[in-house]
Amino acid sequence: MFSGIVEEAGTVQGIKETPRSIRLIVKACACGRGLKLGDSVAINGCCLTVVKLAGKPRQRLLHFDLLRETWERTNLQFARAGALVNLERSLRFDDRLGGHFVTGHIDGLGRIARWERAGKDHVLDITAPPEVMRYIVFKGSVAVDGISLTVAGVKRKEFRIWIIPHTFDVTALRERSVGDAVNLEADLIGKYIEKFLANRKSRST
Numbered sequence: 001m002f003s004g005i006v007e008e009a010g011t012v013q014g015i016k017e018t019p020r021s022i023r024l025i026v027k028a029c030a031c032g033r034g035l036k037l038g039d040s041v042a043i044n045g046c047c048l049t050v051v052k053l054a055g056k057p058r059q060r061l062l063h064f065d066l067l068r069e070t071w072e073r074t075n076l077q078f079a080r081a082g083a084l085v086n087l088e089r090s091l092r093f094d095d096r097l098g099g100h101f102v103t104g105h106i107d108g109l110g111r112i113a114r115w116e117r118a119g120k121d122h123v124l125d126i127t128a129p130p131e132v133m134r135y136i137v138f139k140g141s142v143a144v145d146g147i148s149l150t151v152a153g154v155k156r157k158e159f160r161i162w163i164i165p166h167t168f169d170v171t172a173l174r175e176r177s178v179g180d181a182v183n184l185e186a187d188l189i190g191k192y193i194e195k196f197l198a199n200r201k202s203r204s205t
Helices: 068-073 165-170 188-204
Strands: 008-017 022-028 040-043 046-056 059-066 084-089 108-118 121-127 141-144 147-154 158-163 181-186
Touching (some): 040 059, 141 158
Antiparallel strands (some): 108 181, 121 158, 141 147, 141 181, 147 158
């Protein structure tokens, strides 16, 4: 479980196919400290397991094995050596929850339709598939590449986010352009409410 508060933007060091998986190697600074094999890290919002650690404590190389399904369902398929990715270690029970509950299970890929500066901030419009848009509500939460963000506007096929300077500076969003794919995870609470109401309706018929 994660909070959507990105700790740092790591750098992709390499991606290669192995007989059993796709190996992703990411260089991390803050997120590398205290990690051990088997720990979970959100990479652009996708929950992955550390399978190997290398390098110095302050510049750790984190190795992850991606299943083919994970590769095809996330924007990690477009990552290249040198690209930035958002990193967040999993929550501890004594952590503050600064964002919202994020599982690290990507619901779908969105596409950036607008990404430009507006005063000191940036405005970000994202087109999203129906299976994600059904959970997007005005002033609700959504995870974009693992970043917990507040929805500022909703249309039939897209939603709007305002990005403050801090978020722009510390996340991989600063590398994004119009047309780029972003990982989307809708708010978990909305999914549970939908399931509860569907079950309630089926019992009453």
